[in-house]
Amino acid sequence: MRPDAVTWTLRRVGRATLGSVERLGFAARFSVAVLVHTPAALRRLSLTLREIYFSGVLSLVIILVSGLFVGMVLALQGYDVLTRYGANESLGVLVALSLVRELGPVVAGLLFASRAGSAITAEIGLMKTTEQLSAMEMMAVDPLARVVAPRFVGGIVSMPLLAALFSMLGIFGAYLVGVKLIGIDAGSFWGNMQSAVDFRYDIVNGIIKSVVFGVAVSLIAVFEGYNARPTAEGVSTATTRTVVASSLSILALDFVLTVFMFRGMVG
Amino acid sequence: MNRATLDLWVGVFVTLGIAAILFLSLKVGNLLTVSHDPGYRLVAEFDNIGGLKLRAPVKAAGVVVGRVEAVQLDPKTYQAVVTMRIDRGYEFSKDTIASILTSGLLGEVYIGLDSGGDTKMLANGDRIAKTQSAIVLEKLISQFMFDRAANGGGGGAATAAPLPAGAAPSGARGGK
Structure with a gap:
C-alpha cells in the first residue's frame, strides 16, 4: 500500500471521528440549551398549548384506535394460550400487566415518534430551510425559546397522557373481546386484574416510562429539526432520522428501565 | 384556529388523559381499596x-x-x-x-x-x-410411590397410602 493511501485512510477515519464527536457535543449543548429555555415555554403558555394540540390532540385518533385493537388482539391471543392451561380468568391480568408495564408506553411512544416527532422535525427543518429561524434571530427573538422549547414541552406533556389512553383503550378492548365476545366472567376478569396489578410497581413505573420516552422523542425531534441541513433533502433525511433514532432509543431505554424497575420481582 | 377552540381541544385531551390515568389507578390498580397505612x-x-x-x-x-x-x-x-x-x-x-x-x-x-x-x-x-x-x-409423588412399593409390593391394592409426613402440619416445632 502506498503511503499516501495510508494517509488518506487515516484522514478519513479522523474526519469521521471528529465529525461524530462534534455532533455529540452539539447535541449535548443543544439539550442543555433546550432545558434552559423550558421555563420560557411555560411562561408562553399559548405557544405550548398550540404544540400540545398538534402533538397530543391530533395523535389521539391513531393512539385510541391502535390501543383498542392491540387490546382486542392481545385478548384473543392470550385466551388461546391461557385456555390450554385452564387459566382463562387470568386474561385480565395478562392484558393489564402487558399494557400498563410495556405495550402502553412503548407502542404509544413508537406511534408518537412517527406521528408527532416526525412532524416536529419537518416543521423546524423547514423553518430553518426557509430561513425563518435566522429571521427570528435578526428580530432578537430566540428561536430556542420561541420555536423549540414549546414543542419540547408539548411533547413531554402529551406523551404520558397518550400512553395512559392507549393502555385504557387496550384494557377496554380486551374487556370487549374477553367478556362480551368470549364470555369470561366479568367479575373474575376485573377481580384478578385488580389483585395482580400494583399501583406503585406497575402503574407508576409505566407512567415513568412514558415520561422518559416523551423526553427522548421530543428532544430527538427538535434536535434533528434544528440540526437539519437547510435543503429539501436535508429535511427529509432529518425526518427519517427522527423516526429511526427515537424508535431505537425508546426500545433501548425500555430495556434499561425494565431492568431497573422490575428486576426485584424476577427472583 | 382561534384561541378558544384550541383551548377547548387541549382541555378535552388533558382531561381524557387524566381520566385514563385515574382509570388505570383506580379500576385496574385498585388504589381505592389498597390501604396506604403501612400496617x-x-x-x-x-x-x-x-x-x-x-x-x-x-x-x-x-x-x-x-x-x-x-x-x-x-x-x-x-x-x-x-x-x-x-x-x-x-x-x-x-x-x-x-x-x-x-x-x-x-x-x-x-x-x-x-x-x-x-x-x-x-x-x-x-x-x-x-x-x-x-x-x-415431586416429594409427594415419590413418597407415595415408595410407600406403595413398601406396602403392597405389587401395587394392586387400592388402599390409599398414608399421608406423607411432609404434608402434615409441623406445629410441634415451637418458636424459638
Missing part, C-alpha cells in the same frame, strides 16, 4: 416455601390481608424466614398457623393464616410459631 410486620419460618414469591398475597379465610415483603434463608437453621406485612385492622391470635398454599394446581402460591383461639394477639415484629411448609409435588 405491621409478622415473621414466620418455613422448612420449605416452594414457589413463594415477593409480594405474594397473605390470605385469611381467602381474604387478602397482606403481602409477603421479604424472603431470606436463616444461615443457621436453614429455614426460610418470610416477612409479611399485614394491613392494619386485621389482628391474629398468638397461636395462628401460617401455611403455604397454592390456589389450584397451577395457581399462585400464597400464605394462608388460620387464626387460633388464643386471646393474645400478634403484634408488630412477632414470630408466628406454628407453620406448615409448602407441599412439593
